[in-house]
Amino acid sequence: MSTTVIQHRNIATEERFGGGMGLSITLHLLVVAGVGAAAWTGLMLHDRWGGPEANAGAIQASMVSAIPLPQKAAPVEKSVLATENASEAPAPPPKVETQPPPRPTDIEVKAKTQPAKIAPIPAPAPPKHPQPTPDTTKAASGEVATQLPMSVTQVKNGTASLTVPDRVYGARYAYYFGIIGRKVAQSYFTDGISAIASNGKSAVVVFDIERDGTVQNLRLYQRSGSPTLDAAAMAAIQRIDTFGNLPAGDHITIEYKFDFHTQ
């Protein structure tokens, strides 16, 4: 049944197609003819460009003697706002007379002379030990103030000097005080000392050394005025367990002075 329908449709399509084809050819021919007629009319029935016609349009030119330019306006003289005359320029600054450069010959050259040799002035040698400052509250005849220290040790930033009030003992056992000086210098740390506040100042500590070499009665005898220097001087002695047995005697008293000088 379906085959029958398809065939029927095909027949109907062919019939309609055959009628439309004739109409289409006719219409195409009419369009071609119209285009050809229009082209012929446009090309043949028009004037040709550049053709020989005498009445063709043209520009006519005639020579004159002058061009009629507009009149120049008279300059405005009285106007204060604008003038065409240039105003007077300000006078240039007066020329400063420059000094001619000195010629080499102008300067007198001294003959080379050997400078007279001056013997160097010997700087006063620094005192090898801190000078004891006279204590004004005491009699000047006090022997402690005039005694030379037993041992002076150069430490970092200054000196440390040891004084033994018992001078006979100090002379007899000088080696022992050399050992003390060495041990104190090893345990004296200057890192914590304020250099600005302590420069040129001295702290004096006094202590006893017992028979077994231990330190007793450690005290700050003279403040330096710089707490950091005072503390470092005290700590230097406090760090020491023992100085070694005393060579003789029951105990000795030691005065230790720490001078601080920045290098």
Add this chain to the structure above:
Amino acid sequence: MEINKGAADKIRVAAADFKPLSADPQASSEKRVFDTTLFSDLSSAGIFDMVSKSMQPTATPGSQQEISIAQWASAPTSASMVAFGNLNVSAGKLVVNGFLDDAKNAQYPLIFTKMYTDEATDDAARQVAHRFADEIIFRLSGGVPGIAESKIYYVRLMGDGVKEIAEMDFDGANQHILTHLGTDAISPRVSPDNSRIAFSALSRDGFQIKMYSLLLNRPVAFPTAGGSNISPAWGPGGSQLAFSSSRLGRNDIWVSDPQGAMARRLTSFGFDSSPTWNPKTGSQIGFISGRTGLPQLYTMDSDGSGVTRMTDGGYASSPSWSPNGQFIAFAWDRKYGPGAPGGQDIYVMEVATKRWIQLTNGIGRCDFPTWSPDGRHIAFANSPDGRANHTRIMGMLADGTDRKALTGAGADMPNWSWK
């Protein structure tokens, strides 16, 4: 008045050859031993600038009357101190008179004089020289005793592969074996009174703490405990013994009395070993712990509180606390691992500040540092090529200078006596 250049310069000491008083031919041998030992003791003390023997005056003073002190004080000798004396051998007895003079003090030069009497043998001459050197060091160092009579206990690697405890003088002389256990005995630690040695030995119960009496010259009883018990350490009073024990499963620090009784545990995190007491106070213990990975150095109070980590990395081992309590020496491999630069070296750390310095470098594997009683020397085990049987014991000053070998190959784990 004496002017010192500074703290760093050492006392210049001349040690004269001693004058033989007798023509006994035996005396020349003892005199040579005595002179050599005295000079080497004084130079190894580390606090003297020794006058070379070639710079000394040709005269040999034998007594205080014979010495011309100005001759020794002037250049080229320039000595501050002169040690001299005489030596006499008669009837099998050695008599030595020693003098120490202050060359800078023309008026009272004599500092002290000592007389020693002993058997006329080379060993006795060496001992007398040690004692005289100790006396000089004691007088001139300001109260720090000399170490010339101290001993070093160590592990001797025997030919048959076992390890025994041995003893020698501080300078490497007079080496001899103490124990004959036929097993691995390690970590000798001598008691503060030099009467006993605690060590760890391998037995059928694993490593156990053992005791050896130096007075009886034989092992004495110490109780056996479970697990591995290693690295004993004497407390400074001699009444406490710290060690590492795994009797409860993991290695912790334990403390007992010298008889092994009243053992109590101080740490509980495991992997703790190598305790060392603060010899100055006895109130702190340094130890090695692997609680955070690689072994690190720690300190704690002797009751187990206040644990503080000291090292920041690497591989730390075998700490030893200095006699003055200020420093801990230990072996440290700061860049531990395969292909890492450097190696295991000896370091010293200041306990209060945790600042450290390196003492050895580039001499091979170093381990087991131990302080001398005066705190000026450190002995340690060193293997130049890293092989265990090439390990020897070296000595040096505590700043790492003046390093020298004390033994040949086959000595390990030194422990310096307390006095």
